[in-house]
Amino acid sequence: MNVQVTRCTPDQSRPRPDPNDIGFGRHASDHMFLMEYKEGRGWYDPRIEPYRPLELDPAAMVLHYNQQIFDGLKAYNLADGNIGLFRIDRHADRINLSADRLMMPRIEPDQIVLAIESLVRVDRDWIPDAPGTSLYIRPTMIATEPALGVRVSRRYLFYVIAGPAGAYYPEGFNPTRIYVANENIRAAKGGAGEAKTSGNYAPTLYVSQDAVDRGYSQVLWLDAKELKYVEEVGTSNIFFVLDNQLVTPPLEGTILPGVTRDSVLQLARSWNLDVVERPVSIDEVLEGCRNGVVREAFASGTAAVVSPIGQIGYDDEDVTISDGTTGPLSKRLYGEITAIQYGRKPDPFGWITRVD
Numbered sequence: 064m065n066v067q068v069t070r071c072t073p074d075q076s077r078p079r080p081d082p083n084d085i086g087f088g089r090h091a092s093d094h095m096f097l098m099e100y101k102e103g104r105g106w107y108d109p110r111i112e113p114y115r116p117l118e119l120d121p122a123a124m125v126l127h128y129n130q131q132i133f134d135g136l137k138a139y140n141l142a143d144g145n146i147g148l149f150r151i152d153r154h155a156d157r158i159n160l161s162a163d164r165l166m167m168p169r170i171e172p173d174q175i176v177l178a179i180e181s182l183v184r185v186d187r188d189w190i191p192d193a194p195g196t197s198l199y200i201r202p203t204m205i206a207t208e209p210a211l212g213v214r215v216s217r218r219y220l221f222y223v224i225a226g227p228a229g230a231y232y233p234e235g236f237n238p239t240r241i242y243v244a245n246e247n248i249r250a251a252k253g254g255a256g257e258a259k260t261s262g263n264y265a266p267t268l269y270v271s272q273d274a275v276d277r278g279y280s281q282v283l284w285l286d287a288k289e290l291k292y293v294e295e296v297g298t299s300n301i302f303f304v305l306d307n308q309l310v311t312p313p314l315e316g317t318i319l320p321g322v323t324r325d326s327v328l329q330l331a332r333s334w335n336l337d338v339v340e341r342p343v344s345i346d347e348v349l350e351g352c353r354n355g356v357v358r359e360a361f362a363s364g365t366a367a368v369v370s371p372i373g374q375i376g377y378d379d380e381d382v383t384i385s386d387g388t389t390g391p392l393s394k395r396l397y398g399e400i401t402a403i404q405y406g407r408k409p410d411p412f413g414w415i416t417r418v419d
């Protein structure tokens with residue numbers, strides 16, 4: 064694959080954010096990667112261009128039937144001056160997992176990696192330097208064929224955009240309060256919960272707004288069949304420390320297979336901790352919070368890495384996890400993963416891809 068690069072002119076260059084107020088998802092870098100697909104021809108015309116709005120036919124199939132997938136990963140300025148991408152192979156594989164579920168064409172993992180590396184090279188000066196900051200990268204695929212009627216599109220666009228992400232914990236690594244959704248669900252068995260596809264998110268907004276109105280920051284999702292087993296928290300995976308065991312729900316099709324989830328599991332196993340993937344009922348969690356069996360709970364995801372949970376609300380009751388402060392394993396995992404991401408510690412699992 065030969066990526067054509069068209070660099071932006073100085074007047075096309077985008078405004079830089081205030082380094083003290085970068086936030087998340089608010090600023091796009093100067094360039095984007097694009098590549099088209101047509102049935103019978105395959106992927107063609109890989110290129111980097113100045114960031115710009117897309118032109119889409121109003122009948123483009125993504126706008127009507129939501130054949131869309133995306134992913135999210137980060138590039139970091141490493142301690143040694145290089146640029147590192149975190150677990151890009153795993154993200155490339157997940158893009159293809161999502162593509163399969165949505166009947167969209169696969170992309171060779173090497174080409175996904177090359178697309179992302181090419182963009183990061185061109186926009187390397189958009190990777191912020193301050194501690195805890197990074198460049199967030201959003202690969203996306205959409206169905207572009209202009210046609211109404213529900214069927215598989217014959218044309219697609221794959222594009223990659225990026226933008227600086229500020230430190231997630233500027234005010235400290237503090238636990239959140241989450242609210243159990245006990246009427247609404249995110250994904251059912253046989254559905255598309257394990258794919259990162261836009262259709263999984265809009266229907267959750269209504270539920271998360273209700274949680275926010277009640278004073279919580281996120282929703283804790285239960286399984287769709289019995290509303291009994293814990294699945295995910297917001298757009299993150301969930302872990303509990305039950306006595307001395309690290310427990311997370313198994314991947315059985317309804318849960319997004321988080322790359323951070325996998326990193327937590329690998330690290331914890333390498334530390335010889337007792338780790339198990341098994342169904343966890345909400346009753347077990349609530350009871351365990353009351354009697355002290357639940358020592359810690361945290362969410363895992365690319366944006367926050369590890370996000371400690373201090374309180375869980377269910378109906379009108381709140382239970383507090385341990386003493387409501389951040390637990391030692393949450394701190395250790397956050398410290399270790401971020402140290403590897405920023406190249407402050409060796410990378411024993413080969414998670415970092417260096418971009419030169």
Ligand SMILES: *Cc1c(COP(=O)(O)O)cnc(C)c1O
Nearest residue numbers: 298299300319321322323364365
């Ligand atoms: C992206 C996402 C996650 C976390 O995945 P990471 O690869 O760790 O960022 C978890 N759950 C949902 C629903 C997600 O969309």
